[in-house]
Amino acid sequence: MTTVFATDQDDSTSVANDMIEQQKSKQGTSLPTYFYKSDVIYKRELKKLFFNSWIYTGHISQIPNTGDYFLCNMGNDSAIICRHQDNSVHAFLNVCRHRGARVAEEQCGNKKSFVCPYHGWTYDTDGTLKRARDMDMLSDFSCEHxxxxxxxxxxxxxxxxxxFNADAPDLAKHTAQLESTLGPYRLEHAKVADSETYTVAANWKFVIENYLECYHCxxxxxxxAKIHTLREKWENVKQRVADVxxxxxxxxxxxxxxxxxxSKxxxxxxxxxxxxxxxxxGLYEGYLTGSQDGQPLAPLMGDIGGFDGGAGxxxxxxxxxxxxxxxxxxxxxxxxxGQHKTDMDVVWFxxxxxxxxxxxDKEKLTxxxxxxxxxxxxxxxxxxxxxxxxxxxxxxxxxxxxxxxxKFLQWYLNSMSA
Structure with missing residues (x-):
């Protein structure tokens, strides 16, 4: 059975602004129904939040060779991530500069160049325009532009x-703060053991809100819940975490x-x-990793020399x-x-x-x-x-x-303000 959610008909930019300001004074409660049903709100979320945030798209192992690429699609937009012939990696919009057609259709693959299927404009794997058929009839036309x-x-x-914001803040100075905590896993040398997309019939905020809390665990x-101490109040498990x-x-x-x-x-x-x-x-004592029995599933990652009974x-x-x-x-x-459809993409390394x-064993691992x-x-x-x-x-x-x-809801409302 397909579930259909109605969209508010009495909706506008001014209604959205009023609802956001009203909700700011109600901290400590969940959002009212309006924020999940409003088409105005959803379009603003894409513009203000998703197209201005840093988002994981894939792993370097997915594009090992020159011309290897994959797409990242969001809203009405699509990005191409591609390895160029000098081994550099580039990201650019999947939108031809002539009339806007998609220049890449398959989700991943290998290309010597990206050719627009409409009028044949041809782009190199770093996004530069190589050929634009007969456009030299325009006296001031240059492929460089x-x-x-x-x-x-x-x-x-x-x-x-x-x-998607070409002028986004530099993420490098922020990820550098994770060097001592994430670096030892050596994910740059890791292998993608499996990946899966789970699509849920729900607005994306329901999905994020669920991930951020373990009240439901x-x-x-x-x-x-048998393995992870996050299911309990801090007072009950703080000694276990301190021991780890x-x-x-x-x-x-x-x-x-x-x-x-x-915590930033x-x-x-x-x-x-x-x-x-x-x-x-901490994991509970006697459990070493996130498996069905809490016992090891694979070789230790990167520089990690043993199981400390914890998880990051x-x-x-x-x-x-x-x-x-x-x-x-x-x-x-x-x-x-979509307004009532969210992909939960999961990758196992x-x-x-x-x-x-x-x-x-991939089945046991996942x-x-x-x-x-x-x-x-x-x-x-x-x-x-x-x-x-x-x-x-x-x-x-x-x-x-x-x-x-x-904290998420406060950020969300502040970011969504007019």
Missing amino acids: YPLKPISLHIFHGMIFIN ATSHRQY HKNSPAITGLGTEFCETI EYTDSEEFGCDIWHDRY DFQIGPFTFMLNYCDHAVLYRFIPR VNGDAVEGKDY ALWHDTTMEDAYIISRNAEGALSDYYEPGPLHPEFEELDM
């Missing part, structure tokens, strides 16, 4: 981030900085769209998150595909020299977070259906478990 429009790009330990994720932090240097062979907490996300972000977060928390939570930008265990890493990216079938994501898709869709009711009244958020949700 019409490259595919570049967008901002940053590569951090093999992870490729883009920002004990009831909705029984397997996850204390023992980690001796077990992993890394410095104390490996467990450093960094949403309202605390130093520049818009450049959120940075890290926290290393990361955030880069507003919509990209990672959960890194000592033997594998799981990346989440959330992208709206293992050490670069790990061999499938020998060093790891089992915990596949099951957890399917459970999330179910509860998020139920949340969306109920919260879009005309009778829904926003309730109070939990001061500890939903603290990040409150």
Whole structure:
């Protein structure tokens, strides 16, 4: 059965502005139905938030050869990420500079050049215009003036981030703060063991709000909750986390900085769209990694010398998150595909020299977070259906478990202001 959500008919820019300002005074509660049903709000979200934020698009291993490319599609726009012949990586809009046709159709592939299917304008793999048939009839025409429009790009330990804003803040100075916490995983040498897109029938905010809190973990994720201490109040698990932090240097062979907490996300972000977060928390005693039984799944990653009983939570930008265990890493990216449709993209990384079938079993590697994501898709869709009711009244958020949700919502409302 397909679920259809109505859009508010009594909607306008002035209504949106009034609703945003009213909600700012109601901190500590969830958003009212309007913010999930308004077409005006959704279009503003794409423009103000998604097209001005740094977003993970893929891993460097996806484009090993000259001409290799993949697309990142969002809203009505599409970006091409491509490796050029000098080994450099470029990102540019998938929009011909003549009449606007898409110059790349397949989601990924290899091209010697990008040829517009409409009138044949031909672009090099760095986006420069090589040929524009018969345009020399214009006396002042030059191919140099019409490259595919570049967008901002940053590569951090093999992870490729883009920002559709060509004048976006430099993400490099922010990701540098994660060097001691993310660097030891050596993701630039990692292997993508698997990736999956889970599409949920819900507005993207429902999806983000769900990811940012673990209030639901004990009831909705029984397997996850047996392993991860995030399911409990801090008071109950702080000693376990302290023990992990204390023992980690001796077990992993890394410095104390490996467990450093960094909190510069949403309202605390130093520049818009450049959120940075890290926290290393404890798994329950006896559990070593994020598997169904808590036991190792793959070779240790990068420079990590042993299982310290902990896991690293990361955030880069507003919509990209990672959960890194000592033997594998799981990346989440959330992208709206419509007002009531969101893709949850999940990527599993293992050490670069790990061999499938020998060093790891892909089905076992992905089992915990596949099951957890399917459970999330179910509860998020139920949340969306109920919260879009005309009778829904926003309730109070939990001061500890939903603290990040409150920070997200404050950032969201501030960013959405007229």
